[in-house]
Amino acid sequence: MTGHAQQTLQGPLTGVTIVELGDGTAGPYAAKLFGDLGADVIKVEGPEGDSSRRRGPFPDGRPDPEASGLFMYLNVNKFGVMLDLDSAPGLADMHGLLARADIFITNYAGKRLTALGLDAKTLRARYPKLIVTTISPFGAEGPWADKLGDELIAFAMAGMAYSTPGMPDASDDLMKEPPLHPACFAADTIGGVVAAEATMAALLGSGKTGEGCHVELSQQAAMAAMQIRDVTSASYTGAQYQRLLNPVTIGRMPNFYLPCKDGYVTIAAPMEIHWERLKEGMGNPAWAESDLYSTEKARTANWITLRQRIMEWAVTVSGDDMHALAEKSQLPIFPFYSIRKMSDSDHSRERRTFAEVTIGGKAARMPAAPFQMRGTPWAMRRPAPHLGEHSATLLKGGVAA
């Protein structure tokens, strides 16, 4: 019974049943993390389908709700049923699913859930053992509870936009470089990860209490919780956060993000020993011996010219050579990798960082497991469901194969 060496093809959460009423990223991603680990996840979609079916990316850019790359990524390892929740039979089927579920995960708006009688209070009363996880932009209470929010708004209201570009990068110009949001679903994904962790805690807790739990998550709070380092500074010093490139934001110099010959690179050498190694790496240029840069204090005081000097050297060196220098000198130097270069790297291949999938007949790669459990390895057990693919098997009380 006990042991650590053997692997099992069953996921660690085999036997757990989840009903997901999700849309977009946050709810579906939380449920996906459970499906990835072997739980039976039944995704419920309305007749119009999850909105990520309409977002793509699509094969050759041709919209097709059954061939959305984002939908595939967020919904692999799930079963799918289609229900019209505004009809009595649809709602009855929903209750049929909930009656045999351990967990219900939703990021539908609170008002919509209440109108359907699928709000947490009603479900907790009707299914005392059910874990009900609700995800909303700002949470179910407080002055912003009913406000409209999404990826961008939650990101902005959690301090993340203001802190991007982030250390050792920073804004070069407060007007031309506003607070920045990346072109991806960062706050939504993180809301989903935190919701998964919260739900998992409730699952372990319910093993103790024998009853269900309402897990109520605010995406703004989830994103804000990630800011522990900078919130600590505010808590202890009360200082206003700065986003302009200077030693107040970046710390001891050199600590720069600069162009190199074929890309971009971070170069840090905060202490004397690092500076000596960096000078050697740069070929001991005469300028580096100047009094302007002879001490840690001087390098920080003269950081603008120091940055210029190092940049003049950096633009002559390739990213690969920077990497080699970092390995040799043990300096925190690291070049930018494009997604193409990273996904083609030996490291990605050996770690199986990506999974091969077919989307609308076209081969693609998508991110595989965000962590690797050696005893219970990640597997893509099934592709994302077509709209209503498992309705026939799952809604008649059958168990999907």
Add this chain to the structure above:
Amino acid sequence: MMQQATRPLPLEGIRVVDLGQFIAVPFCTLWLAWLGAEIIVIESRRRMTSRTAPPFAEGREKEPDASGYFNQLYSSKKSVTVDMTTVEGRDIVRRIAGVCDVMVDNFSTGVLEKLGIGYEAIAAINPGIIMLSNGAFGRAGPMANSRGLHSAVNLFSGVADVTGYVDGHPRILGGVLPDPLSGTYSGFAIMAAIYHKQRTGQGQFIDVAMHEAMLSLIPEAVIDLTMNDVEPKRIGNRDRVNAPHGIFQCREEDSWLAISVTDEAGWAALCEVIGHAEWRGDARFATLEARRANIAELEMNIGQWSIGQNAHEAADLLQRAGVAAGPVLRLDELLDNDQLNARGGVVTIDHPVVGPRRQMALPWHMDSLGIEYRRAPLLGEHTREVLTGLVGISESEFARLDAAGVLS
């Protein structure tokens, strides 16, 4: 101090030996601690985790019990001082790990193995142990030994490829995000492994690569590249599909407003609020396709309105009309944010050295389970309790080890 300890704690009875440093692993065990797990932090005066890192309580710089960095990341944990550079110290760590459910670390790859306390060594004496090891590039693969700060993780993960101003160069995301994000995944993975172990008796090793945690943020760009050969683009605060979707400058210095329009109703409402009802029939902006095609002009026009507004007031105006909008908050504004405070998202924890301090609480509520916020431990506060209690070392042996410097 907010406590709901009358309700069962979800992780009560779970014991974790914590060899973490920096942020990623301590952040992971911080939430496990608040959920009721017993977290035994191994540190020593030679290796003081983050006790030497700023910010410190005013006038108490360099005091090991006065670091905010430590006190906020180590709330509700226990501190045991053991010098792992000694043979006896390493043996004590092995004995503690022998009676734990979980072990976590984020040393450089190979350090624990060199010390004789790697997964294989611990599993030999405690086969059911769950060990989670968190590294910049993970514990396997040709880059397993490469070191990387959060910026390197950002630059390798692909996230930088989709972060930047319009047609500009790749930029680095803020908030040292790879640390807390990989820490959150770590917490989920550990709990899933506990669930599995409760059913099968089987422990396991979990390899967390911070760059793979970050990669989970960018599926669209990865798929478009590998399926369609479409290179990622930096598009500022715009969205690939919806428009307008941006961050606009407001009246007060460096103040900004985020606006996201995702449907025609939102667009109509935006036009009304900013006094340009005529844009709804304007060929440049009337449809989503037209707004995407003329996005720079549209953004300039919205900016001309927003620059005369207070960000908070403008967000209220837009919200009342049905537009998703919000002020861009600075990190130092989060602790005072009305919404976060209204739902108990900020917790005050008292501490004998630094006094009451505020920090972000767990970002979710549970109606049938408890959360427990306790202060961070003083250096070595629990050494005697853990060694003579849990590990079963006699008082005389404890005194001998202490005198020999093993517990310093």
